[in-house]
Amino acid sequence: MVRKRARRQGPIRASLWRFRRSPLRRTSDLVEAWLLLVAWAVGVLGGATAGALAAMVAxxxxxxxxxxxxxxxxxxxENARDAVPGHADVSRSGAAVRWTTPDGRTRTGRTTxxxxxxxxxxVPVWTNARGDLVSQPPxxxxxxxxxxxxxVGAVMATGCGVWASARAVRALLDRRRMRxxxxDWERVDMRRGGRTA
Structure with missing residues (x-):
């Protein structure tokens, strides 16, 4: 029973090793742990906030x-078919229409x-405040x-931005660790008199 409990806690403890004190933990490990934690928080909370705000504005x-x-x-x-010569088989066409603007002026234009x-x-047409023809609003x-x-686009953009930033910082940390x-290997080699084996 004790073994089963240890197995269940194993992955959780293993994922939190960077936060524990250890002589093997490097500063870059702690920075990476905080970076991942902040990236997840910003990615999830920031993405949700950005998505909600973008949807509200839209x-x-x-x-x-x-x-x-x-x-x-x-x-x-004019007859709609006459507006598109040679295309008698089309189902919709652009034809000239006349309408009156809110200020009483008569205007002409083309609509489908x-x-x-x-x-x-x-025929019903849509106009803006100046009386110009516009498309039907959604x-x-x-x-x-x-x-x-x-x-959804804002959520994805935020998530991708956070993920790319975190990957870039992790790449820098990995480069620093490799250096x-x-x-360290040079120091070990020097202690052994320049022999690696």
Missing amino acids: DQDFEEERSARRQVVAVLL VAAHTRAGTR TESDALVRSSFVG QWAL
């Missing part, structure tokens, strides 16, 4: 985009409509999906 931007655009009714000025739509048909569900992707080992 969601707010999508909300502002939705509130800045309004749907108005425009009149189609179903290919079978005839001139004179009223729906609430689309905005949620997009902001989720932005949040120290080379010096």
